[in-house]
Amino acid sequence: MDEHTQTHRRVLVAKPRGYCAGVDRAVETVERALDRYGAPVYVRKQIVHNTHVVKGLEARGAIFVDETEQVPEGAIVIFSAHGVAPSVHEEAAARGLRTIDATCPLVTKVHNEAKRFAAKDYDILLIGHEGHEEVEGTAGEAPAHIQLVDGLEGVDGVTVRDPDKVVWLSQTTLSVDETTETVARLRTRFPNLIDPPSDDICYATSNRQTAVKQIAAESELVIVVGSTNSSNSKRLVEVAKDYGADDAHLVDDASHLRDEWLEGVTTVGLTSGASVPEELVDGVLRALAERGFTDVQEVESVKESMRFALPHELRRDLRTAGSA
Numbered sequence: 001m002d003e004h005t006q007t008h009r010r011v012l013v014a015k016p017r018g019y020c021a022g023v024d025r026a027v028e029t030v031e032r033a034l035d036r037y038g039a040p041v042y043v044r045k046q047i048v049h050n051t052h053v054v055k056g057l058e059a060r061g062a063i064f065v066d067e068t069e070q071v072p073e074g075a076i077v078i079f080s081a082h083g084v085a086p087s088v089h090e091e092a093a094a095r096g097l098r099t100i101d102a103t104c105p106l107v108t109k110v111h112n113e114a115k116r117f118a119a120k121d122y123d124i125l126l127i128g129h130e131g132h133e134e135v136e137g138t139a140g141e142a143p144a145h146i147q148l149v150d151g152l153e154g155v156d157g158v159t160v161r162d163p164d165k166v167v168w169l170s171q172t173t174l175s176v177d178e179t180t181e182t183v184a185r186l187r188t189r190f191p192n193l194i195d196p197p198s199d200d201i202c203y204a205t206s207n208r209q210t211a212v213k214q215i216a217a218e219s220e221l222v223i224v225v226g227s228t229n230s231s232n233s234k235r236l237v238e239v240a241k242d243y244g245a246d247d248a249h250l251v252d253d254a255s256h257l258r259d260e261w262l263e264g265v266t267t268v269g270l271t272s273g274a275s276v277p278e279e280l281v282d283g284v285l286r287a288l289a290e291r292g293f294t295d296v297q298e299v300e301s302v303k304e305s306m307r308f309a310l311p312h313e314l315r316r317d318l319r320t321a322g323s324a
């Protein structure tokens with residue numbers, strides 16, 4: 001046997017990975033709505049940030065639009081998992097649209113916190129990425145009270161009315177470590193800064209980061225399956241690098257794998273973002289196996305069992321259909 005064939009090439013697969021409860025619910029919402037009402041069903045923005053999921057639903061008759069004004073009057077429109085500002089609900093009502101709100105309940109929780117603190121006239125520092133749909137939706141709950149803090153660099157520019165009446169909230173899909181740093185920096189400026197009543201970074205985001213940390217140090221290369229507009233997937237690439245992977249890349253699917261990344265590599269770490277179907281991870285595993293990475297080990301760091309019920313307006317219609 002030559003030196004090459006003796007090389008033991010393995011893949012460490014992080015668990016948990018892939019679909020979270022909010023994505024599962026949002027995708028099922030569109031599927032069940034198509035079954036119940038027939039095509040087309042309109043969806044405002046990408047239902048979840050994954051190219052493959054969106055294409056698959058388009059093939060079944062979903063039409064993705066950027067704004068409610070693109071939806072014909074009286075049609076059904078589904079709001080995405082990332083949530084919308086109250087103004088979007090108002091626009092939809094004004095156009096007589098039938099809405100199904102697939103906002104993740106954990107995003108709604110942050111919206112409710114924003115409303116509560118705004119009602120008590122707090123300045124709210126929302127840590128998040130400028131331009132992300134979730135941040136736009138949350139900020140829209142109380143625009144006069146909320147200012148965006150886009151990471152550490154955003155801290156110095158913050159001004160508040162009363163430094164003793166300031167709370168921070170966050171986008172659900174941030175890096176846990178980076179957010180801790182940003183909050184610490186904010187607290188040096190505002191020592192009486194109030195924490196959110198419970199973690200805004202959701203269980204799925206933080207569990208996937210914990211899982212990738214477990215495999216990063218042992219992997220020369222970490223592959224994260226996810227789309228480039230997926231915040232939680234991009235964070236997994238950064239966390240992998242921070243926790244010891246020599247290299248890490250985001251790929252939409254197996255076709256994006258590059259052979260040069262694998263040169264000299266014996267251990268590949270593999271994970272996927274919260275909006276990624278498992279079949280895409282399977283595709284990457286097959287591509288790796290073709291390149292000699294046949295020893296696959298799953299490394300589980302946290303057990304997950306979260307499930308969310310479908311949006312109530314859809315459940316009601318499904319019940320009516322069932323009893324008809």
Ligand code: SF4
Pocket residue numbers: 020021022023081104105106107172173202203204205232274
């Ligand atoms: S990543 Fe978290 S907040 Fe976003 S949809 Fe999934 S569970 Fe909900």
